[in-house]
Amino acid sequence: MTVNIKRLNASQNDFDSQLAALLAWDDSVDHQVNESVRHILHQVKTRGDQAVLEFTEKFDRLSVSSVAELEMSQGRLQQALKAIPEDQRVALEQAADRVRDYHERQNQKSWQYQDEDGTVLGQKVTPLDRAGLYVPGGKAAYPSSVLMNAIPAKVAGVGEVIMVVPTPDGVVNDLVLAAAAIAGVDRVFTVGGAQAVGALAYGTETIPAVDKIVGPGNIFVATAKREVFGTVGIDMIAGPSEILVICDGKTDPDWIAMDLFSQAEHDEQAQSILISPDADFLDAVEASINKLLPTMERADIIRTSMTDRAALIQVVDLSEAAKVSDRIAPEHLELSVEAPEALLDEIRHAGAIFMGRYTAEALGDYCAGPNHVLPTSGTARFSSPLGVYDFQKRSSIIGFSAKGADRMGRVASVLARGEGLTAHARSAEYRIQNDE
Template sequence: MTVSTAIARLNAADPDFARHLDHLLSWESVSDDAVNQRVLDIIKAVRERGDAALVEFTQRFDGVDAKSIDDLILRRDRLELALTRITPAQREALEKAATRVRLYHERQKQDSWQYTEADGTVLGQKVTPLDRAGLYVPGGKASYPSSVLMNAIPAKVAGVAEVVMVVPTPRGEVNELVLAAACIAGVDRVFTVGGAQAVAALAYGTESVPQVDKIVGPGNIYVATAKRHVFGQVGIDMIAGPSEILVVCDGQTDPDWIAMDLFSQAEHDEDAQAILVSPDAAFLDRVAASIDKLLPTMERAAIIEKSINGRGALIQVRDMQQAIEVANRIAPEHLELSVADPQAWLPHIRHAGAIFMGRHTSEALGDYCAGPNHVLPTSGTARFSSPLGVYDFQKRSSIIFCSEQGASELGHTASVLARGESLTAHARSAEYRILTQEKGN
């Protein structure tokens, strides 16, 4: 296979730089009318016909010869069997990664709290886990057992009582690593269904698939579209765009390392984005040479080539300060600070899903086993959103307990504000609790 790159070269000193950068970053996850209508039809069928619709769609779309919903259920013993079918090295890697992910997320767990005011009024917050979470996992050869760990473990740490996993098995192809990961992560129930029909089943429930409170996990355009439609009926994690990496380098890291870091995201799919920012023009040239040298050695060279040529870039900046400004403008999913003193620049980073510090910290470590979650905001949404975490599987309820004196004092304030809004019942409800002696004053 012949591969070649023509990665874009941008310079922040160019008067048109902002326009070129905006064009490079532009990406819309838009379902066309045909996809949208198809998803709506699938959701409607699942709501109306439940398990029967799931069986029918699984036969049609995945080529699975399922006679009933029982053929689409994997029991706990099947997950345990998967642990024996993977290699010892694979099991050890999964267990080590799971341990690290669990330890990291344990630190995110929030507890309920209260405080008491001088008059006896108690205010606080009750933190409660979701009852049930749904985990969508892509199936077949393009399977990601690491995503099972990253989605299921935070839910379990949060205290979610039941995690339900859906994973398609196209043409009956089962990924043992995915099932082993589900076993290690503590997934409670597994259904071998996928696509929009799986999302609909989780959102509305069927005779066999329980209704969940939140759906997390990546999927194709049909899955993403279905998640959009069921949002509000259930919570969702995010509508994820293509994977992204932005490397900020001072020019002193091995250019082969940087080229491979860029490849690590470009190999996900043709729409993935890999960008390098550096003040050293000669270093950008060396990385470009490394890209051309290493690309033919890659198993997914064709995908990387399309990604690099279509959405990749090498960006020259004035200095490191401007490099950080560009990084904040992009708000990347993954940001590598491949510099001598990353800690010095960390306070200046405002927008990034995950920040990889120093020359030895490749983004790939975060994907698998460092500990922090690899489900991250994409397409610039790191400006306002965060990685998936324990907090996504917990909800918070406000606690208000008013003592007699506290209700009386607050009643005056509430009365004034309620009458200012012409909500008389609100005002009178508060005024009833004002102590008699205060009313007479």
């Protein structure tokens, strides 16, 4: 069955409306999901461990007498590390080393300076006390997500990283536990769903409350994260995965087709877009897509994604391609062109930018080093990849000398009285020295 992919041309009069329709994605949460999540969160908040046990039995078919039984010991994590095949262990360790090396370069330090009258100003950078990491379970196993979420937290200096992962029917994924061991996760609980998010946000008798929750999950997890935001910090509410490739027409069409597949295979809502000034190349890639699709294990998912949400967009030149890309603000952007550095200067909005023909987006998902937790649904216009800075907070430091308090107290007095806040003004005026 041939896949017919949407064709757009940036020169067409209705291109703007066609592009808007292509990018439209309904992220509204079903009313029933909302109600269910709010009920679960309320139960966990008010009943703690007992609610967690009940929901774990209901949703994961796992019956235990205490939440303590749902905690994996450090010994169990090390056992998993020894149990996995050696090539997987080596690959995890190599990926972790690269992720750690990259993120160590992001680490921000506290700073101070002194102005001319001896006043000290600065910023104190402090890691969060405790971070929660949600890892999907069941059919999905994402050891790479463990590395990408836990390592920046540990590099930031977070005191304790708590991981939650559902184990439906008690089936444990050793690869995920091994990744937790390598990343230095402190505690692991086999709890999932909205109840896990609630436990991390509010704390229970056994599971400690955290300061921030990160990590991907299904619609119930995403909705729960949205609900608890404000009580705790969250990384983001992620939409479907996206890839946008800008190609000059000189890369092997099979390579580009497989790059588009690499995101389409995530789920039916994933979006894959190719932009090129070469119409014949767009035809060649479409032919490659139809040639290669039958060879894919997740062919049905890819076919639906490519049919419903993919597009081949023709532009006049690479500069126009960059402009269209910026309007999309993609999660992943491949610059599969002769001179990617030159085109990079024209790009403003993208979660991660993959430079040149040999840089497959898939490398970024696993082992390049930069984080694979990226802004989706156009939010790259104002947000950034997950990083060390997401696990640090900043406190302003202000220390006035007597001379500085005198000089700036006069400024504060005028402004405070202008706002009608007399106590503010007088508080500053007490520190003003007499002119006598």
